[in-house]
Amino acid sequence: MTNKTFIPAFKASVGDWEYYICIMKYAEVARQVGFAYELGGNSELNTMIQRGLGDRTDAIKNYLMNSEHRFLGALIIAAWGGAPQYLPISMDDPDGVLSGIDRQFGVLTFDGTQQYFALDGQHRLRAIKEAIKTKPELGKEDICVIMVSHFDSDAGKIRTRRLFTNINRNAKATTGAENIVLDEDDGAAIITRRLLTEHPFLSKDGIVKVFTRQGEEGDLRLAAGNVPQSDKKALTTIANLYDIVRTLSFDLHASMRQPQARPSDEILESSYGVISRRLDDLLTSTGNVRSAL
Numbered sequence: 001m002t003n004k005t006f007i008p009a010f011k012a013s014v015g016d017w018e019y020y021i022c023i024m025k026y027a028e029v030a031r032q033v034g035f036a037y038e039l040g041g042n043s044e045l046n047t048m049i050q051r052g053l054g055d056r057t058d059a060i061k062n063y064l065m066n067s068e069h070r071f072l073g074a075l076i077i078a079a080w081g082g083a084p085q086y087l088p089i090s091m092d093d094p095d096g097v098l099s100g101i102d103r104q105f106g107v108l109t110f111d112g113t114q115q116y117f118a119l120d121g122q123h124r125l126r127a128i129k130e131a132i133k134t135k136p137e138l139g140k141e142d143i144c145v146i147m148v149s150h151f152d153s154d155a156g157k158i159r160t161r162r163l164f165t166n167i168n169r170n171a172k173a174t175t176g177a178e179n180i181v182l183d184e185d186d187g188a189a190i191i192t193r194r195l196l197t198e199h200p201f202l203s204k205d206g207i208v209k210v211f212t213r214q215g216e217e218g219d220l221r222l223a224a225g226n227v228p229q230s231d232k233k234a235l236t237t238i239a240n241l242y243d244i245v246r247t248l249s250f251d252l253h254a255s256m257r258q259p260q261a262r263p264s265d266e267i268l269e270s271s272y273g274v275i276s277r278r279l280d281d282l283l284t285s286t287g288n289v290r291s292a293l
Contacts, residue, residue, distance in 0.1 A: 020108050
């Protein structure tokens with residue numbers, strides 16, 4: 001006799017898909033959710049995909065194990081079998097306070113024979129599985145799961161494969177320059193941003209090129225390469241400054257060279273002082289660039 005599975009969920013729809021927004025524990029995800037390649041197909045291709053997943057998950061695994069600020073985005077998973085049933089739940093609300101808030105909330109029920117596999121977030125899934133082996137207490141933490149139903153028929157397989165390829169084809173990773181602007185764990189990125197606001201020379205307008213385009217509608221393109229020849233004021237770009245900061249961190253605390261582990265405030269403060277002085281020496285020793293600009 002199988003054990004039923006009950007999952008609190010919000011029901012939603014988009015296009016011709018109905019889906020459910022759920023919460024699962026890392027331990028549940030690690031134990032129950034598999035990879036798309038495990039559902040069959042060419043064994044050599046499956047091995048290649050599996051190896052690729054393993055090669056790219058170390059950074060996420062280390063982030064989960066070492067950062068107290070860890071947070072992962074939602075996984076999109078397909079539920080295969082299990083005769084899913086959705087039971088809407090209504091709330092007593094005589095005063096109408098919850099009007100619209102409790103829309104489509106209920107419980108998703110499976111008969112226990114279901115299988116789950118990841119359509120999006122396979123590297124996060126692999127990292128969760130590996131991190132829990134070393135740090136089991138992570139299993140108690142929560143992750144948002146977006147669940148769609150998969151049907152084991154020719155039409156169902158085509159439909160699910162199309163969703164998988166559409167999700168991954170249209171996903172856009174952040175660029176290296178965007179990571180420098182946004183990352184709050186990478187010590188070199190944090191120092192780079194501080195140099196742009198506090199360093200007596202590098203903070204001056206136009207000395208470090210941050211954008212190559214600023215559109216009227218708010219679209220921005222960050223400077224990721226070299227300074228255009230037409231720009232007579234800029235010394236370097238934000239991406240190149242970041243690389244210089246990483247190079248000048250050669251003998252600083254190890255956390256300054258580990259982008260997934262935020263250094264302590266004390267390490268960041270002392271590292272900023274060392275790197276700032278080294279940059280000043282570099283600017284002086286390369287022909288007094290400061291004066292030329």
